[in-house]
Amino acid sequence: MIHLEGVTLARGSRVLLEAADLRVHAGWRAGLIGANGSGKSSLFAALRGELGTEAGELRVPTGWLVASVLQETPALPQPALDYVLDGDQRLRLLEQRLAEAESAGDGDGIGECHAALSAMDGYSARARAAELLAGLGFRNEEMERPVASFSGGWRMRLNLARALIARADLLLLDEPTNHLDLEAIVWLERWLATYPGTLLVISHDREFLDGCVSHIVHLQCGSLVAYTGNYSAFERQRAEQLAVQQASHARQQREIARIDAFVRRFRAKATKARQVQSRLKALDRLQRVAAAHVDSPFDFSFPAPERAPNPLLGLTDVVLGYSDQPLLQALTLQLRPGQRLGLLGPNGAGKSTLMRALAGDLKPLSGRRTEGYGLEIGYFAQHQLEQLEPAATPLAHLSRREPATREQDLRDFLGRFDFDGTLSETPVSRLSGGERARLVLALIVRQRPNLLLLDEPTNHLDLEMRHALATALAGFEGSLVVVSHDRALLDSVCEEFWLVADGQAQPFDGDLVDYLDWASSRMRTLGSQPDPAREGRRRTREEAEERRQTWLRQRRPLLRESSRLEQEIERSRQALVEIDIRLADPTLYQQGGATAMAELAQTRAGHAERLAAAEERWLEVQLALESLGDLETAQTAP
Numbered sequence: 345m346i347h348l349e350g351v352t353l354a355r356g357s358r359v360l361l362e363a364a365d366l367r368v369h370a371g372w373r374a375g376l377i378g379a380n381g382s383g384k385s386s387l388f389a390a391l392r393g394e395l396g397t398e399a400g401e402l403r404v405p406t407g408w409l410v411a412s413v414l415q416e417t418p419a420l421p422q423p424a425l426d427y428v429l430d431g432d433q434r435l436r437l438l439e440q441r442l443a444e445a446e447s448a449g450d451g452d453g454i455g456e457c458h459a460a461l462s463a464m465d466g467y468s469a470r471a472r473a474a475e476l477l478a479g480l481g482f483r484n485e486e487m488e489r490p491v492a493s494f495s496g497g498w499r500m501r502l503n504l505a506r507a508l509i510a511r512a513d514l515l516l517l518d519e520p521t522n523h524l525d526l527e528a529i530v531w532l533e534r535w536l537a538t539y540p541g542t543l544l545v546i547s548h549d550r551e552f553l554d555g556c557v558s559h560i561v562h563l564q565c566g567s568l569v570a571y572t573g574n575y576s577a578f579e580r581q582r583a584e585q586l587a588v589q590q591a592s593h594a595r596q597q598r599e600i601a602r603i604d605a606f607v608r609r610f611r612a613k614a615t616k617a618r619q620v621q622s623r624l625k626a627l628d629r630l631q632r633v634a635a636a637h638v639d640s641p642f643d644f645s646f647p648a649p650e651r652a653p654n655p656l657l658g659l660t661d662v663v664l665g666y667s668d669q670p671l672l673q674a675l676t677l678q679l680r681p682g683q684r685l686g687l688l689g690p691n692g693a694g695k696s697t698l699m700r701a702l703a704g705d706l707k708p709l710s711g712r713r714t715e716g717y718g719l720e721i722g723y724f725a726q727h728q729l730e731q732l733e734p735a736a737t738p739l740a741h742l743s744r745r746e747p748a749t750r751e752q753d754l755r756d757f758l759g760r761f762d763f764d765g766t767l768s769e770t771p772v773s774r775l776s777g778g779e780r781a782r783l784v785l786a787l788i789v790r791q792r793p794n795l796l797l798l799d800e801p802t803n804h805l806d807l808e809m810r811h812a813l814a815t816a817l818a819g820f821e822g823s824l825v826v827v828s829h830d831r832a833l834l835d836s837v838c839e840e841f842w843l844v845a846d847g848q849a850q851p852f853d854g855d856l857v858d859y860l861d862w863a864s865s866r867m868r869t870l871g872s873q874p875d876p877a878r879e880g881r882r883r884t885r886e887e888a889e890e891r892r893q894t895w896l897r898q899r900r901p902l903l904r905e906s907s908r909l910e911q912e913i914e915r916s917r918q919a920l921v922e923i924d925i926r927l928a929d930p931t932l933y934q935q936g937g938a939t940a941m942a943e944l945a946q947t948r949a950g951h952a953e954r955l956a957a958a959e960e961r962w963l964e965v966q967l968a969l970e971s972l973g974d975l976e977t978a979q980t981a982p
Contacts, residue, residue: 818836
């Protein structure tokens with residue numbers, strides 16, 4: 345068991361943990377979460393013995409092997425597979441003893457070494473290393489390439505594989521998904537879910553945490569609190585704690601009660617309402633999850649665009665590439681108002697290239713790019729972080745764009761992104777990667793775009809900021825194109841997907857689950873090792889593929905309509921709340937207010953009528969979805 349008792353941890357003059365207590369039992373798979381800069385990586389350094397405590401006691405069981413991911417990889421001529429195997433120190437030590445025994449002609453020693461190798465399953469070590477590399481996206485022929493031949497991102501994958509193979513008693517993973525694509529993230533999530541040792545992982549990917557951890561350790565305000573369950577379970581428990589203190593929770597409960605009354609009214613008219621009950625439970629869960637974030641320091645939204653040209657942006661017969669070397673060919677894409685598009689595809693297939701072309705940063709090798717009149721693009725990309733002026737402060741960046749705006753108004757705006765008085769006047773060169781990413785997002789929000797192009801916007805963001813961004817994007821009235829390996833973000837903001845692969849970019853008829861199936865099949869075609877569990881599921885799906893495809897074709901339009909109706913219902917509810925507030929204002933009834941009151945009443949009636957129609961149609965859609973049954977029923981139907 346890992347035991348922290350009264351531990352105080354500091355970096356320089358900054359105290360990160362103060363009199364913190366924690367117990368992590370052997371076999372736990374725990375996600376360590378907390379705001380950027382709160383001390384998560386420093387706690388890992390203390391667990392590795394690289395950072396001493398200021399006070400208290402930190403104990404890791406004697407004899408435990410602790411493994412973590414190396415942050416640097418030398419340009420070695422060693423083959424990738426052998427480099428990964430070096431991570432298994434116990435295996436390498438035993439192999440060295442065997443070599444020495446063979447050189448000395450020590451028969452007893454040779455026998456003992458072979459027996460030990462057999463006991464530790466050492467003879468299958470190369471196969472296990474190859475399986476790890478395959479899961480992380482390496483093809484068979486790449487496993488014998490020199491380490492020096494790989495780029496920095498792929499070397500980080502080698503370091504990750506080296507840590508995974510280590511047979512460690514304690515495995516420490518600090519943001520292991522940062523250099524992985526979506527397929528590799530899902531593979532790693534499943535691999536860690538059965539890890540036999542003790543795991544501590546720092547991650548800001550809620551879907552990843554949901555899939556692989558058994559506990560959450562929350563680092564906040566210098567203390568550590570352990571919760572049983574995955575990240576979703578943590579959110580529910582955290583919500584219950586905050587509900588006692590947060591007035592907004594009461595408002596959420598009133599909204600849940602209103603929905604409950606609505607469903608009861610419908611249940612009285614319908615013979616089957618199981619799907620409505622299910623929907624009510626889902627909405628209730630969403631409300632409780634939202635309560636877990638009511639103390640978030642981030643509170644922003646995207647203002648409604650001033651214009652919405654149709655089409656917004658078009659690419660016609662475009663060829664994209666670099667130095668006359670095509671990467672994507674025969675590409676035609678028209679972006680229209682309200683479109684919410686996610687780009688899927690393997691790393692290096694051209695997703696960022698397509699985003700650069702949409703943004704106008706990359707000129708097509710051939711073909712035509714056309715902009716609608718009044719197009720206003722908000723573009724988030726990694727090079728945007730580099731273009732921030734290092735010596736300028738966040739306030740200065742904003743002031744230069746809006747010299748006529750009052751400074752206090754700019755400070756208030758930056759405060760919504762957690763740039764307080766001190767941080768708003770800190771030079772960019774001293775900001776963390778997450779803080780720089782927040783500043784770029786703040787500048788994008790301020791420019792009031794009608795088209796958002798977001799290329800991996802969550803890479804440097806913590807969980808609270810990711811939640812705030814997803815919430816803001818869900819309410820964005822313009823169009824957006826997103827590249828991200830954050831499944832929660834893609835699920836919550838994208839209504840359709842395009843697949844970028846093999847020199848093409850085209851609509852993808854499916855969701856993220858379908859894409860992962862496609863990616864798995866593609867990896868097998870390229871010679872990667874299959875995931876046995878996924879292979880079994882694939883065979884099952886193939887046996888019922890025709891019925892499944894029919895079910896999907898019928899279900900997807902209903903899901904899209906349901907999502908659209910939910911957004912329409914929410915907008916109508918918000919409009920009614922705002923109108924009711926205005927109608928309750930006594931000043932409205934002063935001289936000359938009768939006309940305004942009548943107009944408001946008429947507007948309110950229109951919103952109420954639209955709300956009622958949308959709610960009725962939403963219930964019809966839910967009934968239609970239930971009539972289709974679930975996927976299991978569809979696949980096993982005769």
